[in-house]
Amino acid sequence: MRIKVSLLIAGRYLKSAGAGGCLRRIRGAILSVALSLIPLIVVMEVSDGMIQGITARYLELGTYHLQAVAGRDIEMTESGFPRLEELPGVSLAVRERQGVALAYSREGRGGVTIRAVPHDIWEKDAGLRTYMEIRAGAFDLSTADSAVVGAEIAARLRVQPGDRIKVLTTRSFSAESLMPRVSTFIVRGVVSTGYQELDKLWIYIPLERGDRIMSRQTSRQIIGIKIDEPFGPLSALSWELRGILPQGFRLFTWNELEYAQYMSFQTTRYLLVFIMALIICVAAVNIFSSLVMIQIEKREEIAILKSLGMSGAEISGVFIFLGLIVGCVGTFLGVASGLAISVSINQIIAAVETCVNGARDFLRGLLFLPGAERVRIFNPDFYLEHIPITVNLRDLALAAGFSLLVALLAAWIPSRGAGKIRPLEVLRRH
């Protein structure tokens, strides 16, 4: 088989513009490949950023990046605290004691999770400062009776900074006896995590006070660890940490702790990617029909080429090559525009919001209606103000490879058909 001749013919078909030319069909197919690839690329690149952003809020506020969880028989006030912060790559390691409790005021009550943390955590934990919004007062745990409560709890108990709340915890010293204990706190701050279900759960108190009102039997003792690169590979650092941790501790990474959450995001992402990949298959139908049309339009030429001594394989080669060109050029254009859109997605969202709001304000002005709150595409209370975009080369390569493969498969059948054309059947018509 002489590839040169196939290339020669295909190259000429690509150049043949005008009414009966193939170029129009080829261009259409290229465009459909490019357009179909854009949503896939954008979904892959942007969803990664969004998942990271949304997950980051959970990590920074709740689960830490890694957690060393103490076994039931360890009492950390006695066993001491391993010096994890000195390990390279670790930016924070704090002890925390968590337990369930009943919180009440004169006005209301509710079940809560007590989070007893070092009094200076606000100063030490940059991630906490970034994601936690202070609604009233301050994140102040400087005195033993200080408490910082979630916004939903504050609303339920109808308390503000300066008000008192009571907290009912239990301590148990043996398997049989469970001792209730009431402690009084003064609300120093009201905070919001951005997630309602967390805001109705969390009360922060100083660690030392927590150690006194909750025992190891009724609470969970952890070392919360934050590291420099939570979204990088975690296995090496986890190995090192496991080596340092004393007996009885178990280490969990954030994606183990937030497994369900993370998996639900990932599953959504896979589903989206799957749907977008289907769009590429629609483009394949386009390639297929374009090549079939070319094959029909060029039947006579193909017949003559065969009678001039071109083999079936060489004729098929022409169509495979056309499919490849469509695949390559379309994929290149699609990946390039998809990337361009992904990288500037924040600006695009902002621009769309500006347009929508501008149009709405203009209409309201015409109708003399009062102004209203800005329309936001993504509610920043739940999503992110700014979607972090990191270009994922592996996903890009996968998408490009997939679209190329699909283009080739789409060219396969018309190419076979072209190769099988029998000259006589066509030439007899004249």
Place this chain on the structure above:
Amino acid sequence: MSEAVLILKEVGKTYTSSSEKLTILKNISFSVEAGKIVVITGESGSGKSTLLNLIGGLDTPSYGTIEAGRYQVDALREEELTIYRRNVLGLVFQFHYLLREFTALENVMLPARIAGNSRSEAREKAEALIADVGLSDRREHYPSSLSGGERQRIAVARALVGEPLLILADEPTGNLDEGNSRMVEDLLFSVVRKHGKTLILVTHDSQLAQRGDQHYNLHNGELLCV
């Protein structure tokens, strides 16, 4: 006596449609020597094209054998037919069948390129043949800007570029007016003679028959030497 390029033995062709059996050619035997021009005449529908298609390997005989060069044409498989057409045949049809995306020169070069000649080799041969048919000044033109006679002259050049053992021409002037017909015929004969090629020319124009070395007439499916 020179060697036979083409030998047909007892070749027949029948088409069986749903109801009847249609006999187009029966028991045709003849041979053609190298460098000879054979003219086959016959009325329209007498089976001239069918006969050429059998020789060209575009169709298969119902019975009989066809030998051309080293090939037994009726027994060739698809891939072998490709090689056969590439190495042995040059075809001219009633319709020019030039490719519209290629210039006259490129059209003539194409069979040589298909046969594996380099671009410069093919170009050299094609330019010489285009000069032979008197269209050197038109070689960069696309078929759409050539006249019917010019297209057919280019088609003649294309049939010769692969240095075929055997040229098959099926009413090459059938679509042309009187004047152009003469010109194309003259060129075809002179170019074939000049290159010492073997030609089988099919036509319903019995005047032409006189100019060949041998003349056959197809009638009622039988080939008669005239």
